[in-house]
Amino acid sequence: MIRFENVGLRYGMGPEVLRDLTFSIEPHSFQFLTGPSGAGKTSLLRLLFLSLKPTRGLVSVFGREVTGLAPDEVAAIRRRIGIVFQDFRLLDHLTTYENVALPLRVMGREEASYRIEVTELLRWVGLGERASALPQTLSGGEKQRAAIARALIARPDLLLADEPTGNVDPTLARRLLKLFAELHKSGTSVVIATHDLALMDQFDATRFVLAGGRLHVYD
Structure with missing residues (x-):
């Protein structure tokens, strides 16, 4: 469903905030994305949503290499992705x-x-x-x-969520997680960015850990 090969990202002329990212997201999969504040989790979600373009490397989404896609083709891909931003929008x-x-x-x-x-x-x-x-x-x-x-x-075929339980009480957080789990069971791939270790411990899911601009994958 998603494939990154040696992807790097920098803003302007600054240093790379993400570098040498190589990983894939399979259909019907569930992943947590974690790491310290400022590690680049939101930037990675934006790359996945195609609202950012990588500085280098290859990004393929739903079998399409995204470099050079026309705006209407990008819009069609993004309609297959659900995203929860921290600023709600x-x-x-x-x-x-x-x-x-x-x-x-x-x-x-x-x-x-x-x-x-x-x-x-x-x-x-x-x-x-x-x-x-x-x-x-x-x-x-x-x-x-x-x-x-x-x-x-x-x-959606892919759900991206940036700290989706950060502003709710524990009871509602569990209800929302149940909703994510049901969506996953119905076939949606899920990526949840979170700092909440207790939340992650409730699921047997792959963990993507961002640190120092690099991604480490733990199955």
Whole structure:
């Protein structure tokens, strides 16, 4: 599904923040991405989402080498990827329901075909009573859950999540992890960036550890 070969990344003329990354992500797999603050976890997720281009090396996503892809081809690939950013990126003029439903609208689906799906997912993440609320009225934890629901609603081929349980209590964190696990069982590959060792210990999953700009893989 994903293949990196000798990938390096630098910002501007600075030193490489990621270097010599060689790894693959298989279909239907589950990975944790961890490492100290500033190790480059968010940068690696952005490379996986194609919102950053590598400085060097080869990146292949869904069998396509990404260098030289046209913008519409990149957009088509990104529609197969769900992502939860740390800054949530909810649209302020849309309600919680509308934010979560947005990927389905972009796919051209009529609301009647997805209304029940969106409503049930909002209920599952504890936002059933906040469906009509605008993002500026949501707490940080509520925004986090809305962003997670939006990433999950289209059942992507690949889910990328940057500290997805960082703003929620332990009980809700376990519910969200159960949701990620169910999505994985249905065929989605999952990559979760986290510092939470207790969280990682709940899953028998591959661990990608970033340190010193390099990636170490532990199965």
